[in-house]
Amino acid sequence: MIDVHKWYGEFHVLRDINLNVRRRERIVICGPSGSGKSTMIRCINRLEEHQKGRIIVDGTELTNDLKRIDEVRRDVGMVFQHFNLFPHLTILENCTLAPVWVKKMPKKEAEEIAMHYLKRVKIPEQANKYPGQLSGGQQQRVAIARSLCMSPKIMLFDEPTSALDPEMVKEVLDTMVGLADEGMTMLCVTHEMGFARQVADRVIFMDYGQIVEMNTPDEFFRNPQHERTKLFLSQILH
Ligand SMILES: Nc1ncnc2c1ncn2[C@@H]1O[C@H](COP(=O)(O)OP(=O)(O)OP(=O)(O)O)[C@@H](O)[C@H]1O
Numbered sequence: 001m002i003d004v005h006k007w008y009g010e011f012h013v014l015r016d017i018n019l020n021v022r023r024r025e026r027i028v029i030c031g032p033s034g035s036g037k038s039t040m041i042r043c044i045n046r047l048e049e050h051q052k053g054r055i056i057v058d059g060t061e062l063t064n065d066l067k068r069i070d071e072v073r074r075d076v077g078m079v080f081q082h083f084n085l086f087p088h089l090t091i092l093e094n095c096t097l098a099p100v101w102v103k104k105m106p107k108k109e110a111e112e113i114a115m116h117y118l119k120r121v122k123i124p125e126q127a128n129k130y131p132g133q134l135s136g137g138q139q140q141r142v143a144i145a146r147s148l149c150m151s152p153k154i155m156l157f158d159e160p161t162s163a164l165d166p167e168m169v170k171e172v173l174d175t176m177v178g179l180a181d182e183g184m185t186m187l188c189v190t191h192e193m194g195f196a197r198q199v200a201d202r203v204i205f206m207d208y209g210q211i212v213e214m215n216t217p218d219e220f221f222r223n224p225q226h227e228r229t230k231l232f233l234s235q236i237l238h
Pocket residue numbers: 008013031032033034035036037038039040
């Protein structure tokens with residue numbers, strides 16, 4: 001449950017966001033640049049503080065208390081546009097770091113789990129390489145596997161394919177479609193409308209820090225209601 005307001009100084013960047021995400025639901029968020037999509041995602045992952053309202057994940061309220069940040073990171077997985085892998089750690093070490101240090105998981109168990117997810121994103125053979133030795137698409141799939149290693153209750157994606165070449169976009173989208181098929185709860189900011197049509201239960205359109213439209217993909221694309229949504233779709237779909 002996300003019910004927040006946020007300001008940057010005088011600027012009211014998130015206005016009365018009110019969103020309930022059901023378990024196993026896949027939500028795609030779109031909207032023009034600067035509409036607040038990333039800020040909302042960053043508030044859920046506690047990379048930003050909200051000033052008013054509440055965010056509750058599976059019954060636990062996410063507070064602005066940084067001392068409790070590890071609790072949040074355990075439950076909320078996040079994949080960004082730019083891969084933030086540690087360059088001097090191997091792929092396997094990148095994936096085991098948080099389970100070992102945050103969850104206090106024995107190293108061997110963390111490695112087994114990491115290999116399971118590296119297989120799931122179809123790059124187990126890269127486990128002992130370094131991020132710089134992988135393609136952009138492969139690095140992004142590592143970032144997804146690394147988040148999955150923490151068994152998150154919800155996965156947040158913030159334009160995970162925007163920095164990729166077209167064929168790598170397909171690799172990453174295929175991985176995400178696989179996760180969606182397996183029932184992962186997902187909140188995904190993306191301009192990949194094909195992905196939205198294929199997997200989303202709901203598509204949300206944000207503008208000026210507000211959710212101005214929310215519908216099933218069928219209705220959203222076939223019959224947009226809001227003038228700003230119509231304009232956005234006419235620009236993005238051509
Ligand atoms: N740290 C910050 N301080 C002040 N203003 C900020 C900060 N971060 C973002 N903003 C502003 O907040 C607004 C929303 O930004 P945000 O990145 O959430 O938009 P977005 O919808 O994700 O855009 P894009 O599609 O371009 O990534 C923008 O006007 C941006 O300039």
